[in-house]
Amino acid sequence: MIALTVFRLAAYVRSHRVYQALLLTLAMLAIVHGNRAPRGAEAGVLVDGAILLVPILAWAARSLLDTEPDRQREMSAIQVGGRGREVAAGLLAAFTACAVFATSGLLWGLLLGITGSPSPGLLSVAILLYVVAALTGTALGALTSRAIMPSPAFSIMTLLLGFLAMLLVSATSLYWLTVPLTSWMKAANSGALLAQFPQLAAISLAWCLAGLAAYVWLRRRT
Amino acid sequence: MLGYLHCRTFIPALRPEIYRYGIMRLSNVTFRYRRRAPLVIHDADAHLAPGDVIELTGVNGAGKSTLLRLLAGLARPSTGTITGRPPVVGFAPDRFPSSQPFNVATYLRHMSRVRGGARWEPWAERLNMGHLLGTRLADLSKGSAHKVGLAQALMADPGLLILDEPFAGLDADTREVLPAIATEVAARGGIVIASDHQGGLRGLPGLRHWSMVDGRLKESTTTPLTTPPEPTPPTPALAPSTTAAPPRTTAPPAEPTKPETSSAAQTTVPDASSAPQATVAVTLPADELPRFLARMRDEGYQAREIDAGNHRPRTTGDQPYKTETHRTHTAEDRACKTRRTQATEDRTSEAETRDEDRRARTTEVTG
Numbered sequence: 001m002i003a004l005t006v007f008r009l010a011a012y013v014r015s016h017r018v019y020q021a022l023l024l025t026l027a028m029l030a031i032v033h034g035n036r037a038p039r040g041a042e043a044g045v046l047v048d049g050a051i052l053l054v055p056i057l058a059w060a061a062r063s064l065l066d067t068e069p070d071r072q073r074e075m076s077a078i079q080v081g082g083r084g085r086e087v088a089a090g091l092l093a094a095f096t097a098c099a100v101f102a103t104s105g106l107l108w109g110l111l112l113g114i115t116g117s118p119s120p121g122l123l124s125v126a127i128l129l130y131v132v133a134a135l136t137g138t139a140l141g142a143l144t145s146r147a148i149m150p151s152p153a154f155s156i157m158t159l160l161l162g163f164l165a166m167l168l169v170s171a172t173s174l175y176w177l178t179v180p181l182t183s184w185m186k187a188a189n190s191g192a193l194l195a196q197f198p199q200l201a202a203i204s205l206a207w208c209l210a211g212l213a214a215y216v217w218l219r220r221r222t
Numbered sequence: 223m224l225g226y227l228h229c230r231t232f233i234p235a236l237r238p239e240i241y242r243y244g245i246m247r248l249s250n251v252t253f254r255y256r257r258r259a260p261l262v263i264h265d266a267d268a269h270l271a272p273g274d275v276i277e278l279t280g281v282n283g284a285g286k287s288t289l290l291r292l293l294a295g296l297a298r299p300s301t302g303t304i305t306g307r308p309p310v311v312g313f314a315p316d317r318f319p320s321s322q323p324f325n326v327a328t329y330l331r332h333m334s335r336v337r338g339g340a341r342w343e344p345w346a347e348r349l350n351m352g353h354l355l356g357t358r359l360a361d362l363s364k365g366s367a368h369k370v371g372l373a374q375a376l377m378a379d380p381g382l383l384i385l386d387e388p389f390a391g392l393d394a395d396t397r398e399v400l401p402a403i404a405t406e407v408a409a410r411g412g413i414v415i416a417s418d419h420q421g422g423l424r425g426l427p428g429l430r431h432w433s434m435v436d437g438r439l440k441e442s443t444t445t446p447l448t449t450p451p452e453p454t455p456p457t458p459a460l461a462p463s464t465t466a467a468p469p470r471t472t473a474p475p476a477e478p479t480k481p482e483t484s485s486a487a488q489t490t491v492p493d494a495s496s497a498p499q500a501t502v503a504v505t506l507p508a509d510e511l512p513r514f515l516a517r518m519r520d521e522g523y524q525a526r527e528i529d530a531g532n533h534r535p536r537t538t539g540d541q542p543y544k545t546e547t548h549r550t551h552t553a554e555d556r557a558c559k560t561r562r563t564q565a566t567e568d569r570t571s572e573a574e575t576r577d578e579d580r581r582a583r584t585t586e587v588t589g
Contacts, residue, residue, distance in 0.1 A: 003332070003335035003336045003338075004336050006332070006335070007332040007333075007335070007336060010324075010332065011322060011323055011324070014323035014324065015322075015323040016323075067323075068322075069319035069321055069322065070319075071315050071317065071318075071319040072319040072322060074291075074294075074296050074313070074315075075313060075315065075319075075371075075374065076336065077295075077296060078294055078295070078296070078311050078312070078313045079333060079336045079337055079374070079378070080336055081309075082295065083295070083296070
């Protein structure tokens, strides 16, 4: 399975599709962290950067999974020993790519986006939040990949609208119905990030796992 | 006959590993792509024993590729079960997906790692791919890309080898090699099933012939004989045997029916015991060619067009095409040699073919 994951990552890089997400990531980070945030605003800057990365990470995951032709995906499933392993290898490759972009976003924010150093507690929460962002991007990108949505137009619209829906729903009192992206930003900007972290992290992880499980179910159903 | 009996008796004993895989069974398998969609596969019952080489034919859309996907485990039956699938499956698609950012060697190296370090180099050499290793997949011709698909399917010594139109686009040398490869896979206890319109495996002994007709799987007994005839009653529906014997030990199929051609193109095939091989050239109107070829192939003969573009009409009126049909009857240990002989004959000119055919009791009929 690891070999198939490496194969897909290699294809993603060699096909130059990686540059689409990379350029978007760099542009977004340059805008978000154009000026260093003053002391006391570290949480808000780091969380905003993580949330705004989600659609780019989803794009990266979708792009990686779509690099492999459909027929090759079938051949890969046979070679690796089953559809389950092939799906797992794809998700692992997508998450790896998302984790790389998320790490670059976190490092950019820490080095160029804030003044001074964040507290250890905030740093830990930021790291976990960027992991959540990578998981959210992986799930959203996988659910809009070609294996699930053959139409490119429909899939990209679903990806963008899905992200917008997450933003809008999580801004309401029904924030627990989705990955609470807006709630993360609200908590960070109100200084309640550390206090609300367990609840928001649990909701976020639950929805990420639900999304990934849905992807696995849809892939194995065919 | 003595050699045949010898092989029937002793080859399984000399190859105990031939039974290392169990029998693969399809039990009442139906398949539809979506709920309420029409059935693509109807109640398929079959078995695939270790050592079987199976040719799968059928018209476009009959369900061949779907059946191969079911056998490979890429799709699940809507109802019924498929059991006993060997753990290592090799699948060579009819069209290799060449739009990938690798060259041939890099791609095969990746596939080798996915297969746990299987050796692909011997297959690259055997399939005459040495000069292609540095070529980008996207730059490959159809036939060259097909070879890459074959190499990735073969590299892991599969217990079930699935070939979808394996002869399409291949050069003559590689076409000659494939039947021997299928024989080797079968000889070590693997199962080979090939969807093939071109009859490239028909020289193999004990070849089983499956056909898909409107989603129904049938086993035909009209495949060309390659072993001494032991007539068995024809079975219109698939009738699995109960032995796990390799192809060279299974009872040969019944005598194939002679092709029933129209009055415009009548062919005669000599008796199997008296003539090891016969080639018949048929000239017929151009518009009848596809139907004629399909009918000959359905009857179990190798038929192909010889000179569609250059042939001069012998009669005024309809533009005639010239076709060639082959039928082989060889001992099993000469099967591959016979394939090479046929391929050589295919490359001869029309005049040479006619001369050779006269000596080999070949009849040319003008329609």
